[in-house]
Amino acid sequence: MSITVIRSGMLATIQDLGRYRYQKYGVVPGGAMDTGAARVANFLVGNAGDEAVLEVTLAGAMLLIEEDMLLAICGADMKVTASGERLPLWRPALVKAGTTIHFEACHSGCRSYLAVAGGFDVPKIMGSRSTYLRAAIGGFMGRGVKAGDQLSAGVASPLSMRMMKDWEKKRFSNVTVPSWHASHFAVADELAKPLIRAMPGTDYERFMASSQAALFSQTFRIAPQSDRMGYRLNGAETLMLDAPFEVLSEAVANGTVQVPSDGNPIVLLADRQTTGGYPRIAQVATVDLPVFAQLKPGDRFRFEAITQQQAERLYLDSERDMAILKAAIALKFN
């Protein structure tokens, strides 16, 4: 066994990039909330990108590394230490057996991703290793990890093996960290004064002009009852329809902003239901979902209006950046 959970903290689940092609049966994709951080963490340890990682929510988790391991932590800054020493984020680390990894305190963001070479080895359910808490399937026995759980890693890729071999020579302590990193993927700066880019939703035109304006001008606060299913928002002005209109239940997507009759929007996230019956005023741009997923209850942000075309452009640009990072790492250890 490669990692023993000493403490899970508030919630820690195994997630990959999601379960696709089952939405027509009511099964939502789920997966990592901050897919950017999960993918980068995977790249940093020589994985393909879609391997299962551990999503640590808020601080508190503590893990014992049972065998020498290549790992990386990306996402929220939780002041992570390795047997007392600060472990830098957005960097791979070769960690010796017997090291304790502790997610001590939330400095910025609220979800951290731990990737290990080979990914976490849990059975695939419907093509994915993601934990689906609501249906109690996937991940580690369909639930968040608990103290005493033993998580094992899958087979490391040839790239991971080369990385480990290279650092084996340079190793001088319990933790060996290279000088290079991928911290340009960090969203910490965006979190200081978050602007979440969004485009008008499928029912945008049905909202009052004042509500359309309020959507993109007022500050929203994330309500306490927000989780992996969705974030509830409160703003000074509630969002209202021009005229009552009954929506037939239809598919929603990650980042769909629905407005129930009380006028307080809900942003649907990874563990949402597959279909919804409320009017949709907006849709968060896919590139900004990782930033949004790092906001926590009580945080404030504003929406910034962009067009569908701009959202597409941003999507393609960010995918290009991901591909470049992956290729650069592979090239380094060729």
Place this chain on the structure above:
Amino acid sequence: MSGNHVSVRQRMACELLPLGDSAVLIRLGDRIELETNQKVMKLSQRLEAQPFAGWIECVPAFASVAVHYDPVLVMKSRTWEEVVHASLFETVCFRLERYLSSDQLHLNEQASRTVEIPVCYGGEEGPDLSFVASHNGLTEEDVIAIHSSGDYRVYMLGFAPGFPYLGGMSERIAAPRHQTPRTTIPQGSVGIAGKQTGVYPLATPGGWQLVGRTPLALFRPQDEIPSLLRAGDMVRFIPIRRKQYELYKEGAL
């Protein structure tokens, strides 16, 4: 967009809207109607059978189909005709046109499956059966007879894994939801809410009037198709006795 394309072939009436930057929502109507829902099913079946490059999945609903795609793959597979499009959304709409031509949507009417769902009505399994009866001035037996004689169509799955939105319940057994929802409803519960009936695939909180329970699992995560029911199926409820319910649960039936 692809205006000349439309004029050449008869195209079904519909609205194509972006659902963000990686999905298109195709609205084929604004009501719960059999004919519209049949078109929905055909359209998503056709897309699944012959997907375009970059297609990920279809999510059919009462009167719409959401088509999810991978923008990178759509971009990479653009043809000389498509590179002039101002957006990938336009390219995807262009690719969807050929699935939307009405001559195709009337072809090969598929026979729907009928799935029988055994239900133990009343008692502990259906604590609200007496309420539904008295609310409608009926006996409990009447409610069972009416509920189990209906032919229900699965219009869509959603809300929870394997949860069917069923159409076709008799208004004679309609009943309002509970004012305060129960904190947990057992898996397999068969309920009535307004003019709708449904089956809970998972234990969840809910306000439906519970008239019975089925021993069948609606959500089957280990199966290739993880749902007992599929959109387009017909459902019949078969009353069973408590004893049979127990036997089903134990796997004897």
